[in-house]
Amino acid sequence: MAVRTFIEAIRETLAQEMRRDASIILLGEDVGLKGGVFLATDGLQIEFGEERVIDTPLTESMIVGVSIGAAVNGLRPVAEIQFADFIFPAFNQIQSQAARMRYRTNNALGLPMTIRAPYGGGVHGALYHSQSVEAFFTHIPGIKVVVPSTPLDARGLLRSAIRDPDPVLFLEHKKLYRSVRGEVPDTDYVTPLGSAAITRAGTQVTVIAYGLMAHHALEAAARVDEEGISVEVIDLRTLRPLDTETVLNSVRKTGKCLIVHEDNRFGGYGAEIAALVAEEAFDYLDAPVTRIAGPDVPGVPYNHVLEDWFMVNPDKITSGIRRLAAY
Amino acid sequence: MDVSANQPNDLTAPAASAGLTRDDLVGLYRVMALGRALDERMWILNRSGRVAFVISGQGHEGAQAGITWALRPGEDWLAPYYRSITAVLRMGMTPREILLGSYARADDPSSGGRQMPNHYGHIGRKILSVSSPVASQVLHAVGIALAAKLRGTGEVVVTSTGEGSSNQGDVHEALNFAAIHHLPFIYVVENNGYAISVPSARELPVDDVASRAVAYGIPGVIVRGTDVLGCYIAAKEAVRRARAGEGPTLIEAKVERLTAHSSDDQQTRYRSEEEIAAHRALDPLPAFRGQLRAAGVLTDAAEAAMTAEIAAEVEDATRFAEAAADPVVEDVARWVFAEDWPGERPPAWGFGTGRD
Numbered sequence: 001m002a003v004r005t006f007i008e009a010i011r012e013t014l015a016q017e018m019r020r021d022a023s024i025i026l027l028g029e030d031v032g033l034k035g036g037v038f039l040a041t042d043g044l045q046i047e048f049g050e051e052r053v054i055d056t057p058l059t060e061s062m063i064v065g066v067s068i069g070a071a072v073n074g075l076r077p078v079a080e081i082q083f084a085d086f087i088f089p090a091f092n093q094i095q096s097q098a099a100r101m102r103y104r105t106n107n108a109l110g111l112p113m114t115i116r117a118p119y120g121g122g123v124h125g126a127l128y129h130s131q132s133v134e135a136f137f138t139h140i141p142g143i144k145v146v147v148p149s150t151p152l153d154a155r156g157l158l159r160s161a162i163r164d165p166d167p168v169l170f171l172e173h174k175k176l177y178r179s180v181r182g183e184v185p186d187t188d189y190v191t192p193l194g195s196a197a198i199t200r201a202g203t204q205v206t207v208i209a210y211g212l213m214a215h216h217a218l219e220a221a222a223r224v225d226e227e228g229i230s231v232e233v234i235d236l237r238t239l240r241p242l243d244t245e246t247v248l249n250s251v252r253k254t255g256k257c258l259i260v261h262e263d264n265r266f267g268g269y270g271a272e273i274a275a276l277v278a279e280e281a282f283d284y285l286d287a288p289v290t291r292i293a294g295p296d297v298p299g300v301p302y303n304h305v306l307e308d309w310f311m312v313n314p315d316k317i318t319s320g321i322r323r324l325a326a327y
Numbered sequence: 328m329d330v331s332a333n334q335p336n337d338l339t340a341p342a343a344s345a346g347l348t349r350d351d352l353v354g355l356y357r358v359m360a361l362g363r364a365l366d367e368r369m370w371i372l373n374r375s376g377r378v379a380f381v382i383s384g385q386g387h388e389g390a391q392a393g394i395t396w397a398l399r400p401g402e403d404w405l406a407p408y409y410r411s412i413t414a415v416l417r418m419g420m421t422p423r424e425i426l427l428g429s430y431a432r433a434d435d436p437s438s439g440g441r442q443m444p445n446h447y448g449h450i451g452r453k454i455l456s457v458s459s460p461v462a463s464q465v466l467h468a469v470g471i472a473l474a475a476k477l478r479g480t481g482e483v484v485v486t487s488t489g490e491g492s493s494n495q496g497d498v499h500e501a502l503n504f505a506a507i508h509h510l511p512f513i514y515v516v517e518n519n520g521y522a523i524s525v526p527s528a529r530e531l532p533v534d535d536v537a538s539r540a541v542a543y544g545i546p547g548v549i550v551r552g553t554d555v556l557g558c559y560i561a562a563k564e565a566v567r568r569a570r571a572g573e574g575p576t577l578i579e580a581k582v583e584r585l586t587a588h589s590s591d592d593q594q595t596r597y598r599s600e601e602e603i604a605a606h607r608a609l610d611p612l613p614a615f616r617g618q619l620r621a622a623g624v625l626t627d628a629a630e631a632a633m634t635a636e637i638a639a640e641v642e643d644a645t646r647f648a649e650a651a652a653d654p655v656v657e658d659v660a661r662w663v664f665a666e667d668w669p670g671e672r673p674p675a676w677g678f679g680t681g682r683d
Contacts, residue, residue, distance in 0.1 A: 025477065051477050057507070062466055062500035069470015072455065073404070074478055077470075093497075096460050097467070104458065106439030107662040108450045141663050141671075165665040194668055241668035 004184045007177040009151035010040050010116075013158045014078065018048050021076060024162065027054040027063055028080030028116075037082055038118060038177055064090040064115060068098050071111040078162060084119035084171060085131045098167040099142030113168075114161045120173040120212055120262060122311050127299030130307075132211075132263035137169050138240045138272070144168040144193055145239040149214035151182040153237055156191025164193060173212040180215070196243035198250065202232035205324050206250040208273055209260040210236040213312060217260055220317035229325045239269060244276060251277050255286035256324050262312050265293035287327035292320045328537075330561055331551035331581075338556050339622045345560050347396075352624045355396055355555055356615055357633055359388040362413030363612055364637045365422050368645060369429050369444070373590045377649070378429045382445045382589040384412040387517050389611025390550065390580035391487075392417060393558025394515055397566045398485060404475075406455040406468035406486035409445045410517060414487065419452035422644035432651040440654040453482075461492035465501040465514065472510035472575075483569040485562075487515035490579075491522025493536045502575065506543040511569035513562065514577045517552075519584035524597040537579035545575050552582035553614040583609045 004012065018024045026041055026048075032055035035042030045053035056063050060081055067077035081087045087094075094115070102110045121130035138145050146161055146168055148154040154172070161168035199214065200221050209217040214235040221231035232250050236243065251257045257277050259270035270291040277289050292312055294300075300310045342352055362384060369381045384391065391414035395405065400419045407415055412425065424436050428447070431440035437448040437456065448456030455467060468486035475482040488498070493516050505512040516536045520527045533539070540547025546568075548561045558580060565576035583606040587594040594603070619625035663671065 057500070057503055059500040059503070061497055062469075062504050065463065065466025065497060065501070066470035066473060066504060069467035069472070070474045071470070072467060073471040073474035073480075073482075075474045089496075092460055092463060093466065096458060097463055100458070101456065102662050102664065104438050104442055104446075105448055105450065105456045106435075106441060107665075108436070108448070109456065110665055144664070194670055241664075241670040244670045 001183045001185055003181050004151045005178050006151050006154055006172070006180045007038060007040055009154045009184050010158060010172065011042060011044075013155045014041060015044060015047065017159065017162050018044065018052065023074060023076045024078060025052045025054065025070065025075055026078050026080065027056050027067065029056055029058055029082045031055060031080050036080060038174065040116070041080065060086055060090040061093050064093040064098065067113045067115070068093065068101070068111055071113040072109065076112050076162065078114045078116060081115060081117040083125075083129050084117040084133045085128045087117055087133055091136070094137065094143060094167070094169070095140050099140045102166065103142055110165045111167050112165050114170055115167070116170045116172060118174045118177075119171045120175055121300040121307065122175045122212070124302065124304065124307065125174070125300065126302035130300035132261065132294070134171060134239055135263055135267060135269045138269055142167070144241065145171065146193060146237065147171045147173070147210040147239060148237060149173070149176065149211055149235055150180065151184050153191050153197070155184055156189055157193065157237060159190045160193050163190070168193070171211065175212050176215075191237070193238045194241040194243055196237055196246040197235045198232060198246065199235045200231065200233040202230040202254070204230045204254055205256045205258060205321055206232045206234065206254045207258045207260060207317070207321065208234045208236060208247060210239065211262070213260045213262055216312065216314045216317055219314040220321055223314065223318050224321050224325070227322075229321060231321060242276075244280070247273065247276065248281050251281045252284040255284055256327070257285070257289045258292065258317075258320050258324055259289070260292045260312060260317055262294050264296045265291060266296050268293050287324050290320060290324055292316055328547070329549040331549070331554035331557040337622055338618050339624070342556055345556065345563065347556070347559065349624050351396065352619055353629065355392050355559070356619055356625060357637070358413055358417050359392045359555070359612055359615065360633065361422065361637050361640065362388045362391070362416055364641050365416070365425060365644070366412055368641050369426070370586070370590065372429060372645070378444060380444050380590055381429070382409045383586040384410040386519060386583040386585035386606070386610065387552060388413040389555040389615055390515070390517055390552040390558050390582050393550075393555040394485065394562040394578065394580070396559050397562035398483060401452055403482055404453045404455065404468070404471050404484040406464040406471070406484065407447050407457055408461070408464070408488050408492070409457055409459075410489070411447060411457075411487060412445065415447045415449070415454055418454050420447065420449050420454060422640050423647045424449065426644045426648035427651055430648045430651065431653070432648060433654040434651055462488050462495035462497050466497050469501045469505045469510060469512055472505060472512040473508065475511055476508070481570065483511045483513065483566050485513045485515060487517055489522065490516050490518035490520070490527055490536050491525065491530050494530060502543045502545070502577070505575040506545050509572055509574035512575040513565045513569060514575060516577070516579045517582050518579055519582045521584055521588070523588045523592065524594075535579055537577055540577040543575070545577060547577045547579065549579045549581065552580050553609055553611045555611065555615045582611070585610060
């Protein structure tokens with residue numbers, strides 16, 4: 001058992017998977033000698049060569065489109081979009097192509113490919129280096145969307161994503177890269193896709209979160225525990241396919257549900273969870289299903305006062321829990 | 328470079344020097360004639376209410392046959408588009424398989440009846456699935472070529488689009504990357520002068536898409552769709568380059584669109600009857616037939632036998648597809664992923680259709 005940061009877990013897992021399976025290639029902007037702007041691929045081009053770790057032109061549609069073709073013809077590409085904010089030139093390739101290939105060929109052709117994308121704010125990245133993009137992609141049938149929050153899950157989920165027979169969007173919160181450490185077994189374990197984790201057991205309020213917010217939710221739960229409020233925290237880990245049973249079982253137990261995400265609120269991922277709970281657990285609810293989410297402005301502002309205003313933090317979650325507990 | 332500027336009167340000698348036998352020449356004509364006959368049948372089926380949609384390859388047969396004749400069916404890849412009927416026939420799809428798609432039957436190898444007709448695909452024959460957002464497959468073809476290079480398979484990958492689609496940003500991204508890595512990739516532009524209704528003068532600031540090749544440091548070759556032999560020779564050189572690791576080639580084939588854009592288009596709204604008639608004079612089928620007959624390659628007897636065979640094949644495919652079973656609703660939610668997922672099942676209240 002070794003202690004690793006979030007990004008060390010990702011880098012080591014990429015290397016281990018590439019040693020295990022010669023069909024895996026990496027492609028993206030600056031992933032080669034530089035090792036990626038966050039160093040997630042540091043040293044991999046030296047170990048695996050320029051043919052398997054490919055510095056691409058600044059062409060996101062190409063990164064995804066060429067990955068699709070490579071997956072068609074026997075490779076297992078892991079593409080890096082340098083910042084999730086830059087993924088939109090590739091939207092057509094993800095939504096109309098990657099996500100539909102198996103369905104539109106009636107299972108004649110699947111695409112084993114992973115798209116890694118650093119997302120999220122709180123890093124002084126402003127409008128174009130801070131965005132949470134998950135809701136655009138969780139809407140699409142045919143692509144799995146994964147958001148790990150710990151080094152342990154980053155490794156286990158990345159292994160599952162790379163080994164999966166279908167396209168996976170793997171979202172990594174930038175603020176977790178070096179701020180979170182954890183024990184990571186040296187074994188070849190995998191964390192299955194589509195499986196949420198109950199990261200804190202409780203009885204009065206269910207808080208559902210993912211990514212950086214899974215940490216903030218735990219911190220908020222610990223704070224209100226001193227006030228006698230028992231909170232159950234669910235780290236979704238995979239947003240699609242959703243682990244509906246873990247969500248519903250918890251809400252049926254607590255009767256109160258708070259959904260937390262950093263992405264802006266309107267039409268956000270939390271709306272789907274709220275709808276699920278309303279449809280499937282209505283008889284168990286003792287309070288309205290509520291959300292704490294980013295405000296509906298077009299992006300995260302740069303100035304630190306403004307950025308702090310934008311970001312969901314443990315304080316905001318704590319007050320949301322208190323209101324719900326008192327309802 | 329317009330290699331079709333001076334077409335020979337007698338193609339026997341240049342065909343032989345290009346390595347084509349008399350059987351090759353007859354085979355080229357046969358696949359063109361089959362493509363035309365099948366295409367015409369699809370329109371009849373559409374106009375008689377049997378199939379809901381047709382998007383046609385009429386006028387493109389010479390370019391498609393000539394270019395794909397340089398490939399090895401089943402070994403090289405084709406990422407076609409919706410006018411590629413003759414190309415997919417050459418690469419191994421059968422008339423039955425194509426009409427199963429027109430009828431959207433369960434056994435349609437392209438999509439099991441999920442996609443619109445003429446969205447060809449057959450993975451077993453290395454024909455990639457067509458989608459409707461134009462030129463999106465050009466990047467896939469480059470990715471297939473990247474894998475071919477890294478895996479050392481020796482495969483060559485051809486994709487084709489119209490000249491309207493050639494303006495998409497994905498085409499630039501694809502050619503740029505393919506040229507950087509010297510990939511075994513051939514981009515074919517079938518320039519029929521129209522993007523649905525918009526003439527090429529409103530789509531392109533230059534006369535030839537091929538002139539853009541210089542921006543990628545690759546050859547840009549122009550051929551005419553009536554010059555089937557020229558199309559073959561251009562493709563043969565492109566394939567040689569690809570297999571030798573010299574990188575991609577752009578081939579622009581000047582063709583005519585002999586039908587409306589699709590069965591839902593009324594082309595007389597934007598094309599005059601005179602223009603349509605003038606373009607019919609550039610039909611590659613009678614042009615190539617004339618060359619073959621002049622050279623004594625296509626005799627009366629051989630042509631009569633071929634015509635009868637093709638008619639029988641089209642008739643057989645029609646009867647087969649007409650009688651084939653539709654897909655069933657029980658399977659419609661399958662193959663979103665390789666496996667079914669509990670969280671993707673309809674909830675107790677259903678998908679909102681009231682029937683789950």
